[in-house]
Amino acid sequence: MFLKDFCNSVYILTFAKNYLLVRIVEQNDWVVFIITGCILLYVFMLLYLHRDSSVKVFLMQKFADSSNNFLSWVIVGLVFILLLAVVISQAVPIVPQKVRDIQLFGYELNKFGFTFLALLSFYGLKSLLSYLFYAGTGTLKSWSYFQFTASKFYFTVSLLLMLLCFYQYFYEFDVLKLFDFYFIGFIVLFLFKIMVYLLSPQHILPHQWYYKFLYICTLQIAPTIALWKLLFL
Incomplete structure (x- = not known):
């Protein structure tokens, strides 16, 4: 009788562990799909838009x-x-109630959906305002240089983000320490991006320094603070 109960307990425990492992994999499948889709987009870009170029x-x-x-x-x-x-979606505290009330086909936005739409709106609006900035300062010819430089910068950062996605969702880690590292990394990358824009050989920013400071303050620092408050405060 004891042996039978012991075997049943082992069977139940094994089943529970296997079920838990299956659930973990299923929950993170969406991360693999997104990374795979991003890689395919880059392959398409390099093969067809840049004449079979390599990353280098x-x-x-x-x-x-x-x-x-x-x-x-x-x-x-x-x-x-x-x-x-x-x-960063896992670090977002909550999805605002007004956003959750907006449902598409009976589904409400989760943290990833809310973060993605917030970032998409943020960068879309910032790109539009940047274009107006170049047009208003009479440096519209530098807009193409800006796109060229920004593409290389964000391409490099996105490769790093792919590695972070794998590490964050498929390895055990201390959440608090990881997001502290993310915060420091964000500050470093933000400052590095500003330096790239200022020192770019294509001179993507206007030559006048007051226009440079205007761009950095109004189209880099201020929008980033607003996005931070929207997502995390």
Whole structure:
């Protein structure tokens, strides 16, 4: 009798563990699908928009030798937004009630959906305002240089985000320490991006320094603070 009960207990425990492992894999399948889709988008971009270029060739490419800069900028931006949403969505405290009340086909937005739409709206609006900034300052010819430089920067960051997605969702870690690392990494990347924009050989920002500070303050720092408050406060 004791042996039978023991065997039943082992069977139940084994079944529970297997069920738990299956559930964990199923819950993270969406991460694999998103990363795979992003990789396929990059493969399409490099093969068809950049004439069968490698990653190294794309990053080292000069503006005069580049092509399809606008489409590349859009694809890189979409991939970056998707991956960033995957990484930071788990740190979002709650989805606002007003957002949850908006349902599509009976489904409400989860943290990832809310984060993705917030980032998509944020970068879409910021891109529009950046275009108006270039048009208003009479430097619209630098807009193509801006797209070219931004594509390379966000392409590199998105490759890093792919690795972070795998680490965050498929390995055990201390959540608090990981997001502390993310915060520090974000500050470093943000400052590095500003330096890239300021020191770019294509001179993507207006030559006048007050226009440079205007761009950094109104189209980089202020929108980022607003996005931070929307997602995390």
